[in-house]
Amino acid sequence: MTGIEDFRKFYARLMAANAGSPDPRLQTVFAEVPREAFLGPGPWTIIAGNGKITTPSADPAHIYQNVLVALDDDKGINNGEPFLHAMWIGKLAPRPGEAVCHIGAGTGYYTAVLARLVSPGGTVTAFELDKKLAELARQNLEAYGNATVVHGDAVTSPLPPSDIIYVNAGVVAPPAGWLKALRPGGRMIFPWRPAERVPFAVMVTRGEKGFACHPFMRSWFIPCVGASTADSAAKIPTREEAARSRSIWLIEDRQPDSTATAIFEHVWFSSETPSARD
Template sequence: MTGTAEARQFYARLMAANAGSADPRLEAVFAAVPREAFLGPGPWTVVANGGKVETPSADPVHIYQNVLVSLDADKGINNGEPFLHAMWIGKVAPKLGEAVTHVGAGTGYYTALLAQLVSPGGAVTAFELESSLADRARENLEAYRNVTVIHGDAVVGGLPPSDIIYVNAGVAAPPAEWLKALKPGGRMIFPWRPAERVGLAVMATRTDKGFDCEPFMRSWFIPCIGASLASSAAKIPDREKAARSRSIWLTADKAPDRTATAIIGNVWFSSQSIGSRRSP
């Protein structure tokens, strides 16, 4: 086994262990998808603690670690932290045949992992707003026949019906149309950033009674253009209140009540769980 192949195998085991998932396929897909194929030619720029370090060579062994790799330094766009994505993918638990929408696909590395996990039978629609990154993603994902790359605005254009919506850009609140795009039992995982100092990863699940909400870790992503700013009329939570959120509601379905932890546009968050409420 070559040094790169050995590094990738060990990297895959680490990712699977960090995911905290019982799905044995996670290790297999992290081992199967070559990360270097989505990063452009090396050497690569690794982002660490706000600074930048260049890999000593173009040997892919250097990027089979838990490192952020720069994709567009001027815009602060990176190929995200593998440990974080392993955790997110493990939590959202893609299944064969499911329809996935990836918002903020970058150059397509994590899109490829999702595509393998829902194949056969499933498909991924990948949105990327930056034209240069969308072009690279389309080229990188050409061999993945179940992936469609869209250069477009996922906030304005709306999303297809989805079992999973995987969001890689910070939102003040998920747009109502995204929540509506979730199929019954569908899961949306997103970086919730209602305020500068509040950054949480949240999983929302569509149940027959409403949208369950589970903040589960700290998370920081670049802003999602068109969905990252709250109006002056919004009720913005501090981190403690945000972390207490247990359900998400559309104001059109139910008016905010005293349990509201955040009210942002036509979406609000409640500290009360779905199980204790009537259907909207």
């Protein structure tokens, strides 16, 4: 019979192929990190469209495919779509020695993937607001010495200086503190949800002249507590305006102008690249 290692290796090949990353370590890491160790005891609840399916047994072979596994059904929290996370992590291209901040870590599965990708020498600080999930993440990540779990609010707490910020909760705009925490050359991916019908994943890169951004696909995540509601004075973008955004600015550094596609209390989005503003 086929062993679990064969299922993991094939799953990892699927993840790497979907990610399209040139880094061969991505496949290696997805094969090595045991997904079942972060899901609690089986059988597991699989989310399929608007329905749910329970795996026929606790055999981990059932969860080595591109399926959403429920973590807290009442709160709508799941383990995330593996294809999506593999692609996003591939775009961030974590390197050994880098510092990562993972916001919305859940039970720590993708935290573990990131921890392996920045080893040796790198670190991952994982924020999780839900107390139960944070405790489970701490337990699950005990074998990953370079990962630290913080049970706290990443919106109001200062983030450590980071080469990568990986956000797994939807925000109307990234808090100014997240942008400031990015080191030069740092990358951030966050789910942007300024309006119900404007759901984008956005890649941000900090350069010498500001923060370049690129909305690259649609995405739906649970709302980020404390950062999912816009103030009444905000300029909310249409889907077309959001898609045209190419830079993000701190209002304390630059005031919004005619290129603004979205304006919030502390940050605004522009249709121009940072270099075009010189």
